[in-house]
Amino acid sequence: MSAPLSPIALHKQLSRIWGTPPGWGRLSSVNHTILGKRFMLVALLFFAIGGLLAMLIRAQLATPHSAFIGPDIYNQLFTMHGTVMMFLFAIPMFEGLAIYLLPKILGARDMAFPRLTAYGFWCYVMGGSILIVAMLAGVAPNGGWFMYTPLSSRPYTPGINADVWLLGITFVEISAVTAAIEIVVSILKMRAPGMALARMPLFGWYMLITAGMMVVGFPPLILGSILLELERAFGLPFFDPERGGDPLLWQHLFWLFGHPEVYIIFLPAAGVLSTIIPVFAQRAILGYRALIAAIVAMGFLSFGLWVHHMFTVGIPHLALAFFSAASALVAVPTAIQIFAWIGTLASGRPRWDVPMLYVAGFFAVFVMGGLTGVMLAMVPFNTQAHDSYFVVAHLHYVLVGGFVFPMLAALYYWLPHITGRQSLYRLSVPAFWLILIGFNATFFFMHVTGLMGMPRRISTYPSNWGWDWLNLLSSVGSFILTMGFALVLADLVLQLRFGKPFRRDPWRAATLEWAMPTPPPHYAFAALPRIERRADQLRPAEIGPVLARGDGYLGFARDGQMETLGVDMVSGEVEHVIVLPHPTFLPLWTALATAAFFLALLFGQYWLAPLAAVVVVALFLCWPSRLGRTDDLGPVDIGRGETAPYDGEASGNICVLANRTALVTNGTLFASLLFGGLFLAVVAPN
Amino acid sequence: MSALDPAGPRAQNLATLWWIMLAGSAVLFVLVMGLLALSYIRPEWLSRLSAAQWIVGGGLVLPLPILILLTGTALVLGEQLLPRGAAPISVEAHAERWAWRFGYPGSDLTDDGTLHIPAGEPVDVMVTTADVIHSFWVPRLGGKIDAIPGRRNVIRLEADAPGIYWGICAEYCGPGHDSMMFRVEAHPMAEYRRLREGAS
Numbered sequence: 001m002s003a004p005l006s007p008i009a010l011h012k013q014l015s016r017i018w019g020t021p022p023g024w025g026r027l028s029s030v031n032h033t034i035l036g037k038r039f040m041l042v043a044l045l046f047f048a049i050g051g052l053l054a055m056l057i058r059a060q061l062a063t064p065h066s067a068f069i070g071p072d073i074y075n076q077l078f079t080m081h082g083t084v085m086m087f088l089f090a091i092p093m094f095e096g097l098a099i100y101l102l103p104k105i106l107g108a109r110d111m112a113f114p115r116l117t118a119y120g121f122w123c124y125v126m127g128g129s130i131l132i133v134a135m136l137a138g139v140a141p142n143g144g145w146f147m148y149t150p151l152s153s154r155p156y157t158p159g160i161n162a163d164v165w166l167l168g169i170t171f172v173e174i175s176a177v178t179a180a181i182e183i184v185v186s187i188l189k190m191r192a193p194g195m196a197l198a199r200m201p202l203f204g205w206y207m208l209i210t211a212g213m214m215v216v217g218f219p220p221l222i223l224g225s226i227l228l229e230l231e232r233a234f235g236l237p238f239f240d241p242e243r244g245g246d247p248l249l250w251q252h253l254f255w256l257f258g259h260p261e262v263y264i265i266f267l268p269a270a271g272v273l274s275t276i277i278p279v280f281a282q283r284a285i286l287g288y289r290a291l292i293a294a295i296v297a298m299g300f301l302s303f304g305l306w307v308h309h310m311f312t313v314g315i316p317h318l319a320l321a322f323f324s325a326a327s328a329l330v331a332v333p334t335a336i337q338i339f340a341w342i343g344t345l346a347s348g349r350p351r352w353d354v355p356m357l358y359v360a361g362f363f364a365v366f367v368m369g370g371l372t373g374v375m376l377a378m379v380p381f382n383t384q385a386h387d388s389y390f391v392v393a394h395l396h397y398v399l400v401g402g403f404v405f406p407m408l409a410a411l412y413y414w415l416p417h418i419t420g421r422q423s424l425y426r427l428s429v430p431a432f433w434l435i436l437i438g439f440n441a442t443f444f445f446m447h448v449t450g451l452m453g454m455p456r457r458i459s460t461y462p463s464n465w466g467w468d469w470l471n472l473l474s475s476v477g478s479f480i481l482t483m484g485f486a487l488v489l490a491d492l493v494l495q496l497r498f499g500k501p502f503r504r505d506p507w508r509a510a511t512l513e514w515a516m517p518t519p520p521p522h523y524a525f526a527a528l529p530r531i532e533r534r535a536d537q538l539r540p541a542e543i544g545p546v547l548a549r550g551d552g553y554l555g556f557a558r559d560g561q562m563e564t565l566g567v568d569m570v571s572g573e574v575e576h577v578i579v580l581p582h583p584t585f586l587p588l589w590t591a592l593a594t595a596a597f598f599l600a601l602l603f604g605q606y607w608l609a610p611l612a613a614v615v616v617v618a619l620f621l622c623w624p625s626r627l628g629r630t631d632d633l634g635p636v637d638i639g640r641g642e643t644a645p646y647d648g649e650a651s652g653n654i655c656v657l658a659n660r661t662a663l664v665t666n667g668t669l670f671a672s673l674l675f676g677g678l679f680l681a682v683v684a685p686n
Numbered sequence: 687m688s689a690l691d692p693a694g695p696r697a698q699n700l701a702t703l704w705w706i707m708l709a710g711s712a713v714l715f716v717l718v719m720g721l722l723a724l725s726y727i728r729p730e731w732l733s734r735l736s737a738a739q740w741i742v743g744g745g746l747v748l749p750l751p752i753l754i755l756l757t758g759t760a761l762v763l764g765e766q767l768l769p770r771g772a773a774p775i776s777v778e779a780h781a782e783r784w785a786w787r788f789g790y791p792g793s794d795l796t797d798d799g800t801l802h803i804p805a806g807e808p809v810d811v812m813v814t815t816a817d818v819i820h821s822f823w824v825p826r827l828g829g830k831i832d833a834i835p836g837r838r839n840v841i842r843l844e845a846d847a848p849g850i851y852w853g854i855c856a857e858y859c860g861p862g863h864d865s866m867m868f869r870v871e872a873h874p875m876a877e878y879r880r881l882r883e884g885a886s
Contacts, residue, residue, distance in 0.1 A: 071861040071862070071863070071864060072861055075858075075860075075861060144858045148818075148819055148857075148858075150817070150818050150819070150835055151818040151819065151858070151859060151860060156783075156817065156818055156860060241835045241836025241837075242835075242836070246836065247819060247834060247835055247836070248834065286737040286740055286741070287737050287738075287740070287741045290737075290741045290745070294745070312821060312829070312830050312831055312832050313832045313834060313839075314831060314832065314834065314837060314839035314840075317764055317765065317768055320764070321757075321761050321764070324757060324760065324761070325757050328753045328756065328757050329753065331749050331753060332745060332746065332749055332750065332753070333745075335744055335745045335746075335748065335749045336741055336744070336745030336746075337745075338718065338744065339721075339740045339741060339743070339744025339745055340737075340740060340741055340744075340745075342718070342721050342722050342725055342740070342744075343732075343735065343737060343740030343741070343744070345722070345725040345726070346721070346724070346725035346729055346732035346733065346735065346740075347729075347732070347733055347735070347737075349729075350725060350726050350729065352726075360722065363718065363719065363722050364719060367714075367715055367718050367719070368711075368715060371711035371714060371715060372711070374707075374711075374753070374756070375704070375707045375711070377757075378703065378707070378756065378757070378760035379760060379761075379764045380699070380700055380703060380760055380763045380764045380767055380829065381700060381703050381704060381707065381760070382829075383700070383828070383829020383830055383831070384689045384697075384700050384704070384825065384829045384830070386829075386830060386856070387821060387823075387830070387856040387857055387858075388856065448690075451688065451689045451690050451704070451825075452687060452688040452689070452690065452825075453687035453688055453689060453823075453825040453852070453854065455821075455823070455854055455855070455856040456858070457858040457863060458863055458864035459863075459864050460864050461864065465687040465688070465852075466687075466688070684836075685836040685837055
């Protein structure tokens with residue numbers, strides 16, 4: 001390369017190459033910073049919708065014999081509340097966080113497949129919109145978020161409601177599967193040179209295991225949805241016991257996904273905690289290797305305990321004992337993480353700030369949820385608590401404690417990174433107390449409500465069983481909780497509007513995402529660093545200016561190409577130069593064609609579905625044309641006096657790994673189908 | 687209606703298990719939160735603990751014995767609660783959206799939403815459904831069991847004394863789910879015999 005540029009000139013050149021066009025051109029964005037933010041913003045919008053539904057539920061249940069909304073609407077409300085929170089808030093939220101953060105923490109300029117990120121985002125938005133529009137039209141799903149057959153089969157749900165769930169959620173799942181594959185590949189192949197796996201920050205490990213679980217966790221649900229939609233649309237009897245099917249097959253397929261799903265939601269949040277806690281403890285995390293072992297153990301165990309959602313369906317007791325023990329055992333890797341975090345704080349010089357407040361809230365709420373989880377794992381107790389408000393309380397303690405509180409900590413920790421501003425007002429502190437008090441007021445005594453015999457999902461109850469004051473308390477608590485969230489929202493707006501700018505690294509963090517200007521430029525790093533030590537013990541304030549000068553790998557703009565580095569999966573040594581695609585509308589068009597496919601199925605226009613499918617495939621075939629290269633250039637300069645070939649000339653490039661990961665997903669889908677066939681042949685009653 | 691107010695030996699065992707687990711959980715919760723508080727208030731008390739002590743102590747030594755003991759106890763208790771061998775008395779509970787109908791040997795299903803059982807005697811309830819999945823739950827007498835299409839599940843209940851015990855469908859089954867309640871009426875054995883003879 002020619003003479004080095006000034007940091008400003010380099011910034012201008014890179015911004016020109018990596019930027020997204022203005023106006024309508026924004027819809028063509030493929031940039032991970034932009035799409036990560038969009039994912040999180042839309043997820044927050046769905047969180048607000050889900051919260052609104054919860055308010056209506058609590059308004060209905062505040063008093064006995066309530067005539068506020070009838071059972072028909074109520075059933076849609078709780079089904080949509082669960083569905084929105086699980087599929088349209090929690091999963092997309094951490095996907096967005098991962099898409100925004102991973103390249104920055106690992107030292108790359110973008111994710112592996114930027115157009116796939118955009119396609120996933122559009123699938124998520126469109127699939128989610130189908131569900132919301134259906135709700136506004138009064139035909140929302142009403143079978144409960146786990147859609148048990150035969151209630152969700154055609155004879156008992158004749159309307160379009162169940163189809164909206166099956167097709168809408170499968171549409172949204174496309175974004176989960178594409179994100180999973182992309183996250184696996186990006187973590188394994190796109191780290192800063194020298195960042196061996198053993199030096200990777202724990203957030204990377206958590207997301208790697210999470211994405212791996214998604215790759216094999218989602219296919220059973222997708223298969224179940226396909227089979228149930230086939231039964232509903234064409235009368236194939238997979239879940240009908242009178243014609244050789246079995247309703248329990250749905251439960252197995254659903255929870256085969258559904259339980260890992262809970263850990264898929266918890267692990268990214270735990271990754272956030274493992275990133276934030278060391279910063280505020282002012283020391284490195286305790287037991288780095290033990291934590292990695294714990295995450296891997298959790299990943300494996302989570303696939304072996306789905307039956308604990310089915311303790312009362314009449315499975316032989318000794319079989320239940322196995323799943324009971326496995327469910328109890330999952331407390332061990334959880335305890336390892338909890339004590340590693342407390343130990344980190346205890347052996348450091350802990351300081352307080354807003355994110356730590358929410359971390360403390362996490363400890364209080366999540367530990368309680370974990371303890372009731374162990375109780376529920378005990379088969380005899382489960383026969384009393386199952387499907388009662390005890391379970392409602394437990395799952396909210398685990399999911400709000402294990403996901404929402406860590407995400408609020410993450411919000412306050414990384415918002416300065418996203419906006420480049422620091423909070424001026426301390427609205428976050430009263431907001432925290434409102435959320436903590438409101439949450440416990442809502443859910444703590446729900447344990448008692450459940451044990452006093454109140455089953456979940458009833459829209460009214462009589463007043464003679466002592467449930468009245470408990471329900472009223474929960475309803476009042478839920479409004480306090482909502483006020484807390486409203487205050488957080490106000491705080492965010494104030495911070496965006498009036499927050500004060502800062503120079504760099506406000507928390508004195510130790511990971512790479514702070515070694516860049518904030519808000520981050522589109523290209524993330526002006527040059528990629530060489531990592532010589534554990535990448536969660538770096539000094540971003542010192543590395544940042546060096547990289548901004550272009551001092552590192554690829555610290556230049558070449559031929560208008562968007563370049564980043566591909567490394568060896570284990571050692572992190574440079575293998576090749578990855579050339580990424582420019583902004584394009586192709587993902588949007590492809591997602592629109594995919595939407596046409598799903599809408600054709602939803603409205604029973606079966607002639608249109610194959611046409612739409614052909615258009616989708618044709619559009620996908622257009623994708624490679626922009627990136628192809630017809631000649632070999634040999635190794636090219638990558639800075640620091642080193643050379644590497646382009647990805648097309650390297651054997652182990654990201655496309656190869658992505659194809660292998662996708663094959664695993666396909667393999668799991670077929671294995672689930674095989675499981676279903678064997679189940680019907682061997683276990684089913686007929 | 688409350689599982690915390692058991693009215694039979696089986697529900698009593700489940701309630702005892704709950705109180706033991708609640709006490710243990712309270713201790714563990716206070717322990718974890720206390721350690722968290724100490725790490726801020728009195729870090730010097732904890733600073734001598736090494737990484738290995740935190741992780742092995744908190745992650746393995748603390749939970750494993752508790753979990754093994756608890757899972758073992760629950761397994762033994764679960765085995766005791768199983769309907770092993772035939773109980774002297776067996777009745778049918780048949781769910782159909784949105785009501786329960788009950789049947790006795792040698793007679794048709796009844797429509798009055800009341801299950802009659804003798805007090806002080808274990809009773810096997812055969813739970814079936816005509817349509818979707820329901821769940822048979824009488825909290826004061828024992829746990830619940832699902833009514834699954836194409837299957838026949840059994841739950842054994844026992845009431846200590848004559849009286850009325852309420853039951854409710856615990857598995858969501860559609861718009862009538864909230865009204866799917868029923869009564870279990872326990873009679874002294876002699877009265878129960880007379881009742882059955884009168885019916886057949």
